[in-house]
Structures are given as structure tokens and as C-alpha cells.
Amino acid sequence: MLDKDEVKEAIVNVARHIFSRFGFRKTTMDEIAIASRKGKSSIYYYFASKEEIFQAVVEKEAEIFKQELIKATNPNDTPAQKLKTHVLVRMRSMEKLANFYSAIKDDFLGHLDFIEKIRKKYDQEEIQMMESILVEGVENGMFEIDDTSLAAIAIVTALKGMEIPLFWGVEEKDLESRLDHLIHILFHGVMKR
Amino acid sequence: MLDKDEVKEAIVNVARHIFSRFGFRKTTMDEIAIASRKGKSSIYYYFASKEEIFQAVVEKEAEIFKQELIKATNPNDTPAQKLKTHVLVRMRSMEKLANFYSAIKDDFLGHLDFIEKIRKKYDQEEIQMMESILVEGVENGMFEIDDTSLAAIAIVTALKGMEIPLFWGVEEKDLESRLDHLIHILFHGVMKR
DNA sequence: GACCATTCGACGAAATTAGTCGAAATAAAT
DNA sequence: ATTTATTTCGACTAATTTCGTCGAATGGTC
Helix, strand or coil: CHHHHHHHHHHHHHHHHHHEEEEECCCCHHHHHCCCCCCCCHHHHHHHHHHHHHHHHHHHHHHHHHHHHHHHCCCCCCCHHHHHHHHHHHHHHHHHHHHHHHCCCCCCCCHHHHHHHHHHHHHHHHHHHHHHHHHHHHHHEEECCCCCHHHHHHHHHHHCCHHHHHCCCCCCHHHHHHHCCCCCCCCCCCCCC | CCCHHHHHHHHHHHHHHHHHCCCCCCCCCCHHHHHHCCHHHHHHCCCCCHHHHHHHHHHHHHHHHHHHHHHCCCCCCCCCHHHHHHHHHHHHHHHHHHHHHHHHHCCCCCEEEEEEEEHHHHHHHHHHHHHHHHHHHHHCCCCCCCCHHHHHHHHHHHHHHHHHHHHCCCCHHHHHHHHHHHHHHHCCCCCCC
16 A cells, blocks of 8 residues: 555656646647546545645655766765766756756746755755865865865856757767866866865 | 848748657647747638647658758669668668657547558658669669569668667667678568578 | 728637545554 | 544536637738
8 A cells, every 4th residue: 555645746747748848838638647546536645736736846856866967976985086977967967857847947937046045055065065076186185275165156057058059960989078077167177186 | 131031931940849858738839820920810810720830840840851862872872781770760760750759649549540541651752762772672683582662662661660678779880780680680682692 | 971901809619627525545553 | 343543536516718700900912
């Protein structure tokens, strides 16, 4: 027997696929119900509204990115290696996230406030992850940073602001060198000479 | 000033993108109008109904496949090389076509007759292209076929029936060898020893 | 000006959809 | 066994969306 939260999660997973394919407006509650193999009222039993499911989906999307970040990071890596992994994962998932957001961009004009709220929360977590990498680097003597907190904010913000097209259409084999180049630009001031 | 057919084609091109992204049902005439930078009535001035645009889109989709086939074929190639190119282009575009049809598969249950009609027309053209390759091969003395017409039908039908998943997820580097294998299976009885 | 080709916004009838309601089924508790 | 709480569902409605129409406006050509 499935616990309530598990059913909710199953529904969110189904909804995630449909939303990311068709966007908010073009996704119907009936579709979500059918794809979840549930009656429509059952969906409303777990979620108060279409927006509430969507909110859960966005949250899940952010959570998945975070998990990928954690999974890809090897604790034994040097801080420099961790930086590279972080950037790599972010760039990879950026494409996915960009697809997701472009699928819904037409549906919300302006009032994306709750999405921004979720983003902000996960941005802060990402900044913290980044800072712990930087702190480790400083302790190791590999990095030279006065204010790691500020530096973490600067780096994550820079990554976030980075235009994705920079990486679109880049061949897999060229990605590595371009990544190195990017990291060089970003972290040149951080590494100890 | 644009001629009437050019405007129609421009609209079809716009509609093609929207239909292939959202399917038939989830694509609205207003969207097509806005994306075409036309008033909605103007769309209806060129096309009688949503289905009529869609029909034109399907036709265009098939036409594009045909053009790709023609473009990829080098007249100076040997018949054997032409066979390979034909199979390669078909497999590549199959993926695209499959995406297109999967986007609309839920919208029409059963009554896809006009789509089948268009397909049939283009299948016949493809069979003729195939036959001319076979005939050339026979004249060259490279192939040994009694009834080229029948052989062309058999080969194209076989290609059409081939499951796409056979090629999905296959790495680019492995594609070549798998293709050779397929061609060997398909054309073994045709090549002169 | 008269004529044709093309464009358009506004409108209505029909279809779709978000969310509700009451009830049925299922499990848990007494 | 009976009550109670949890979960499921189809049918319904009010509000929105959407296809296709209508009549008019625009602009070019004779």
C-alpha cells in the first residue's frame, strides 16, 4: 500500500512530464488524472489546484538539479575538481531547465513570483555548496579568498547569468576545452599562483 | 509583394513548427495566426479549416523527407553507395517523423485516412527512386535482379516496417557498422557475387 | 471610381476545462 | 460486525477557450 506522500510524488512525476512537454496552459487536469491512472477528483484530493501541482513540479525540478549536483560531486576530489564538476553539472542541467522554462514562459506573464521564490531557495543552497567548496580550497591552501561568502555568491550568480546558447550546439568533444576556458575566466582570481 | 502560394507556404511552415510541438488538438488557430503575423481570418482566407492546414503540414513533412533523400544522393555514387545513402537518410528522418507522428497520435484515433493517403503517395515515389537505383545497378552489372519493380517494393516496405527503436540510443560511431550490417541483411540477395 | 485581392477584429455556437459534490469503495479501528 | 476515516471516482457546472463566420476596412489595378 502506498503512503499519501508517495502517491503525491507519483502524481507530481507524471505531471512533470506533461508540464515540461506542453507547458502550463496546454496541460489539463484530466490529462494528469488519466496519465496518473486516477480519477480527476483524486488529483484534487491531493492537490488544491492546478497551480499547486505545478508549484510542486517546479520544486521537484529544482530538487532534481540539486540532487544531480550532489551525486556528481566526489568528496575525495580536490576543490578545483569540485569546482569543475559543479560548473559542468550546472551547464548540463541548464539546458534541461531552459527547455522547461521555455515551455511555460508564455503562460505566465509577469506573475512568476512563486517560481522565483523556489528558485531563490535553491540558489541559496547552491551558494552554500559553492562556499563550502571554496572554504575547503582555502583550508587546503589551494585558493586564496578573503570573503568566501561573497565569492560564492559572485560565482553562482555568474553561472546563473551565463547565457546557455554559449553551450548549445557545442560538440561533446569541444565541451571539455570550452569548459576549461570558462573555468579559467571565472576562477582565475581565486586560484593561488 | 508575396504571391498567394508563397503566403500559404509561409503559414504552413509556421504551422508545421507548432503542430509538431503540440500536436493537432493542442494547436490553436489563433496561435498559428499570431505566429504567422496575420489576422485569424486571413488564415481562413488561405485555408478552409484547421484540418486543411494540418493536411498541408503533413504533406510538407513528407515532401521534406523526399527532398532530403534527393539532396543526399550523389548521382556519381555507385548503386551500392546509393542504397546505403538511401537507408541512412531514411533512418535519420524516421526519428524526426516518428516524433512528429507521436505528437499527433493521441489526437486522431482511427480516422487518419488522409494521412495514409499522403503517405501512400510518397511511398510510391520512394519506391520509384529505389527502383531506379536497382535498375542502374543491374545495368552496371553490380546487381542481379529479375523483377526490379517487385524488389523495390520489397525493400522500401521492409525499410518502412523497420522498427525505429533498433536505431534509437545507438551511438553515432556504432551507427555505421550497424548500418552495414542492416544493408548486408537486406541486400545480400541482390548483390552479384 | 469600380473591381478584385487581401487583411482584420469582433462575434457566436460549440467544445473544453478547472474545480465541486455527493457518493461509493476500501481500509482501519472499535 | 459496525462504525469511522481514508481514498477513489464519475457526473455536473460555471467559466473559459476555440473554431469558424461576418461584414467591413485596406490597398492595389484597371
